[in-house]
Amino acid sequence: MAEATNTTRTSPTTSEHVDEKKQGHILQRTESSALSDILPEGAVDPIYQAKAEVLNRAIQEIGFGKYQAFLFVVTGFGWLVDNLWPVSLSIILTPVVNEFHTRGPFLTLSQNVGLLVGAVLFGLGSDIWGRRVSFNTTLLIVGIFATAAAGSPTFTCLCVLAAIWSIGVGGNLPVDSAIFLEFLPGTHQYLLTVLSIWWAFGQLLASLVAWAILPDRSCPQTATSCAKKDNMGWRYFVITMGGLMLILWAIRFFVFRLHESPKYLMGRGRDAEAVEVVHKVAAYNGKTSNLTVEDLTQFDKAGAAEKGLDTSAKAAVQRNVEKFKANHIRSLFRTRKLAISTSLIILIWAIIGLAFPLYNAFVPYYLATRGADFGDGSVYITYRNQVILSVLGIPGALVGGWAVDLPYVGRKGALSISTILTGVFLFAGTTARTSDALLGWNCGYTFTSNIMYGVLYAMTPELFPTKDRGTGNGLASTANRIFGIMAPIIALYADLTSRGLTPRLLFSL
Numbered sequence: 001m002a003e004a005t006n007t008t009r010t011s012p013t014t015s016e017h018v019d020e021k022k023q024g025h026i027l028q029r030t031e032s033s034a035l036s037d038i039l040p041e042g043a044v045d046p047i048y049q050a051k052a053e054v055l056n057r058a059i060q061e062i063g064f065g066k067y068q069a070f071l072f073v074v075t076g077f078g079w080l081v082d083n084l085w086p087v088s089l090s091i092i093l094t095p096v097v098n099e100f101h102t103r104g105p106f107l108t109l110s111q112n113v114g115l116l117v118g119a120v121l122f123g124l125g126s127d128i129w130g131r132r133v134s135f136n137t138t139l140l141i142v143g144i145f146a147t148a149a150a151g152s153p154t155f156t157c158l159c160v161l162a163a164i165w166s167i168g169v170g171g172n173l174p175v176d177s178a179i180f181l182e183f184l185p186g187t188h189q190y191l192l193t194v195l196s197i198w199w200a201f202g203q204l205l206a207s208l209v210a211w212a213i214l215p216d217r218s219c220p221q222t223a224t225s226c227a228k229k230d231n232m233g234w235r236y237f238v239i240t241m242g243g244l245m246l247i248l249w250a251i252r253f254f255v256f257r258l259h260e261s262p263k264y265l266m267g268r269g270r271d272a273e274a275v276e277v278v279h280k281v282a283a284y285n286g287k288t289s290n291l292t293v294e295d296l297t298q299f300d301k302a303g304a305a306e307k308g309l310d311t312s313a314k315a316a317v318q319r320n321v322e323k324f325k326a327n328h329i330r331s332l333f334r335t336r337k338l339a340i341s342t343s344l345i346i347l348i349w350a351i352i353g354l355a356f357p358l359y360n361a362f363v364p365y366y367l368a369t370r371g372a373d374f375g376d377g378s379v380y381i382t383y384r385n386q387v388i389l390s391v392l393g394i395p396g397a398l399v400g401g402w403a404v405d406l407p408y409v410g411r412k413g414a415l416s417i418s419t420i421l422t423g424v425f426l427f428a429g430t431t432a433r434t435s436d437a438l439l440g441w442n443c444g445y446t447f448t449s450n451i452m453y454g455v456l457y458a459m460t461p462e463l464f465p466t467k468d469r470g471t472g473n474g475l476a477s478t479a480n481r482i483f484g485i486m487a488p489i490i491a492l493y494a495d496l497t498s499r500g501l502t503p504r505l506l507f508s509l
Contacts, residue, residue, distance in 0.1 A: 048267060050299045055262050058278050058291040060185045065285025071180055072191060074256050076198035077248045078176030081142060084202035085169045086111065086357065088241050089162065091210045091386065092234040095218045098226040099234075100155040105488035107159055108357060112488065114163040116481045118170025126175050131182075131261040134175040139249035141168030147242030150235040165242075182261045183281065196457060200394045200450070206241065207383065207390040213237045215380035271296040332472055342472060345463050348456070349476040353483035358491060359426075385439050389446045396450025404455055411459045418451040 089111050097104045118138075126134040145165040152158035181192055217233030219226035252258070259281060262274040275293050282289040333339040403414035422445055429441035460476060 047299045051266050051271075051296050052263055054291070054295050054299075055266060055274065055278065056186065058289055058295075059183065059262075059281075060187070061291075062278070062282045062285055062287055062289055063185050064188045065287065067281050067284045068184060068188070070256050071183055071258075072195070074252050074258070075176040075180040076195055077139065077252065078172035079195050079198035080202035080205070081139065081169055081245065081248075082173050082202065083199045084206045084241070085142070085146075085166065087203045087206040087390075088210075088237070091206060091214070091383070092237060094221070094382070095214065095226075095231050095234040096155070096158065098219050098221075098223070099228060099231045100158075102155045103492060105491035107155070107162060108488035108491070109485065110159040110163040111166045112357065112481075112485045114166025115170035116485060117163075118167035118172075119174055119477075119481060121167065122171025123174035126178065127264070127267075131175060131179050131264055132258050134171060135179055135258055136249075136253050138168040138171045138175065139245050139252060141165065141171075143242050143245035143249055145242075146245060147239055150239035150242065179258070179261060182263050196397060196454065197394070200390075200397050203393055204387070204390040207387040209240055210237055211380075211383040211387050213240065214383055221382075266296060329475070332475075341463055342475075345460060345472070346476050346479050349460070350479035350483045352453075352456075353480035354487050354490070356487075357484050358487040381435065385435075385442070388439065389442055392443055392446045393450045396447045397454045399447075400451040400454025403451065404459075411455055415452060415455045415459060418448045418455065421448040422452055 089107060093104045093107065096102075096107065122134045122138060142165045145161050145168070149158055149161035149165065152161060177192065177195075180195065181189065184191065213236050214233035217231070217236060219231045259277045260273070262277045265271075265274040265277065272293050275291050275296065278289050278291050332342040400414065400418070403409060403418075404411045406414070409417075425441050425444035425448060429438060429445070432438035432441055460472075463472070
């Protein structure tokens with residue numbers, strides 16, 4: 001995202017010989033445009049920034065075509081997986097606890113640790129070994145270790161395998177979003193937001209498969225003992241999801257040929273390969289590109305008197321983590337109003353990182369235990385209700401996109417209303433005295449919370465100054481992941497089986 005720029009500029013020059021004066025003007029113009037970029041001025045090597053803008057304009061010339069359409073699908077797998085596996089783990093939590101007679105939050109803790117490690121490992125690693133390697137690796141890791149987890153003989157083994165497969169899950173979004181954005185023309189960058197529809201599909205897919213497999217192959221919630229042979233449903237479910245991951249990986253690896261990111265190649269000093277990729281994408285879309293190697297190397301000549309572009313792996317990583325330097329963070333707090341805004345948005349994402357897994361990871365377990373209290377806690381009803389809740393997530397996300405542009409409502413109004421309603425539905429759920437009433441309140445919560453998430457995802461980058469946006473997004477994301485690890489730790493000390501108000505009050509707060 002760091003190289004996104006104004007796409008209305010002229011196309012790359014095609015002249016093979018650029019005089020020094022013209023080179024200076026080009027470099028000056030390109031450097032000055034960094035103010036409209038996500039990173040602060042001076043945070044990125046000016047030669048790298050200049051070349052990145054030339055590549056942006058070349059991609060804009062090509063436009064949106066068949067290559068980007070296929071990329072929308074295969075990178076969408078990353079969004080699907082990012083939600084599918086946390087939901088899947090919440091789905092199997094009840095039968096796993098029944099079989100191993102253990103404390104379920106340890107499984108969620110293992111997952112969240114893996115998600116954090118994966119985000120850091122593949123987020124930074126993609127600048128070392130390339131986007132393509134990461135893209136072709138993450139789903140393979142998930143598929144192999146999730147499939148193996150179906151045969152876990154102990155709860156500890158399952159936790160270890162869940163942590164490993166979650167490394168692959170956590171690496172998807174930072175890699176896939178970078179790949180999609182770097183091949184996307186500026187006029188179509190809104191599609192990065194539209195990709196979130198895959199996130200809703202991930203939850204729905206997991207719920208549908210669970211509903212089909214688990215009801216007849218799981219121990220009843222009221223059972224006093226639960227043998228492995230009577231509780232094979234969660235194992236069949238995990239191996240099915242793992243097999244699906246291998247299919248998605250095969251589509252990425254064998255069906256769709258991903259070209260390495262031109263910006264990664266350029267950053268490593270491989271300008272000729274970067275230009276070659278641009279031409280291949282143009283040809284795939286049935287178009288041609290005027291980009292030449294000289295359009296990139298001209299900046300090396302212009303900056304030769306000073307310092308050339310550092311193309312080492314270390315420099316590539318530094319360009320990615322540069323936004324976290326202290327002076328860049330301080331700029332987010334330089335005024336009282338900006339400090340309050342920054343603090344609140346980071347706090348919101350931190351609380352979401354805590355509350356989202358704390359509630360959603362235990363929804364099926366909560367539905368099952370409360371259903372048992374109401375006298376209708378069958379496994380079939382539990383997963384039927386989970387599917388109903390998952391379906392409501394899709395229109396919720398769409399309504400959120402529509403509400404932000406309503407007159408007199410906008411982003412602030414839509415976020416405020418949806419957040420208040422989400423809390424109201426959670427509190428109201430404590431009054432439920434039947435399983436149907438509990439389902440009704442949860443439906444309201446699911447619908448309004450998806451509106452809230454959709455608005456917040458769109459709103460967060462806009463709340464930070466343009467030149468500090470990368471820093472703000474990074475801080476919010478880090479806070480979200482760290483607090484996500486805290487969620488199952490809190491759950492270990494909370495009584496999830498309480499018949500009182502404790503669980504839902506804790507989740508709603």
